[in-house]
Amino acid sequence: xxxxxxxxxxxxxxxxxxxxxxxxxxxxxxxxxxxxxxxxxxxxxxxxxxxxxxxxxxxxxxxxxxxxxxxxxxxxxxxxxxxxxxxxxxxxxxxxxxxxxxxxxxxxxxxxxxxxxxxxxxxxxxxxxxxxxxxxxxxxxxxxxxxxxxxxxxxxxxxxxxxxxxxxxxxxxxx
Numbered sequence: 001x002x003x004x005x006x007x008x009x010x011x012x013x014x015x016x017x018x019x020x021x022x023x024x025x026x027x028x029x030x031x032x033x034x035x036x037x038x039x040x041x042x043x044x045x046x047x048x049x050x051x052x053x054x055x056x057x058x059x060x061x062x063x064x065x066x067x068x069x070x071x072x073x074x075x076x077x078x079x080x081x082x083x084x085x086x087x088x089x090x091x092x093x094x095x096x097x098x099x100x101x102x103x104x105x106x107x108x109x110x111x112x113x114x115x116x117x118x119x120x121x122x123x124x125x126x127x128x129x130x131x132x133x134x135x136x137x138x139x140x141x142x143x144x145x146x147x148x149x150x151x152x153x154x155x156x157x158x159x160x161x162x163x164x165x166x167x168x169x170x171x172x173x174x175x
Contacts, residue, residue, distance in 0.1 A: 040072040040142040043170035046120055050175050051131035063108075063123030064131045068173055070118040072142055078115055080145030083148050085118075086158050088137040093158050096138075111138075139170060 051064040073083070085096040087109055097110035106125040111118055120138055123129050134168075141161060156164065 009075065017083070038144045039165045041072045041167045041170045042070065043172045044068055044118075044120070044138040044140065045172070046132075046138065046175075048131060048133050048135070051122070053131075057129075058127050060127060061123060062127045063121055063129045065112075065119045065121045066175065067117060067119045068175060070140065070142075070173075071114060071116055071117055071123060072081045073118070074130075075115060076115065077142050077144055082143040083113060083151065084141040084143070084153075084158075084161065085121075086139045088139070095158075141165075141167070 009106070046066040050066045052066065054065055055062040077083070087094045087096055087098060089100075094109070099109065100107040107129075108121070108123045108125070110121050110123075112121065113119075118140060120136070122132060139158065143165070153161070161167070
C-alpha cells in the first residue's frame, strides 16, 4: 500500500511541475454596459399609440401590451440571470409588477419576457382596460447569474442598484 501511495505521490508531483510558458492573452470578451460584462441597462418609452389590444373586453386578462426588442436577453440571462423592470409614473419609480388601487378596482402594470423581447402590459381588474393616454417610461436592467441571488438585490431601490453596478446611462430602445 505504501508503494502505491508513493507512486501516486510521485506521479502527481511530476504532472504538477509540467507547466510550459504562459501563452498570449486571448481576445477581449463581449462588453456589457459601461465596461461591465455582467449588466445591461435599457430605457423604453411607450407612447399611447404603441399599445396593442389583447383579448376581448370583459374577458379575463383583457388588456394592452407594448412589445419591444431586448437584444441582450439571451438564454443565459433568461435561465440564470435577473431582470429588473421599473416604471416611472410622474415622479414616482415603481418596480414591476405593480398594482395601482383606485376607485374600487385595480390597474396592473407588469411585463412578460421571451428570448430577445419584452412586452409591457397594462390590465384592469374589471377586464375593461383602456390603454394609457400618456407616455410611460420603463427602465430594464439585465444582470447575469453571478448576481441574481445577491442577498439584498430585491430590496434595493433603482438608485441603489445603479450605484452598486455603476450604471450611469441607459441605452434607449424604440418600438
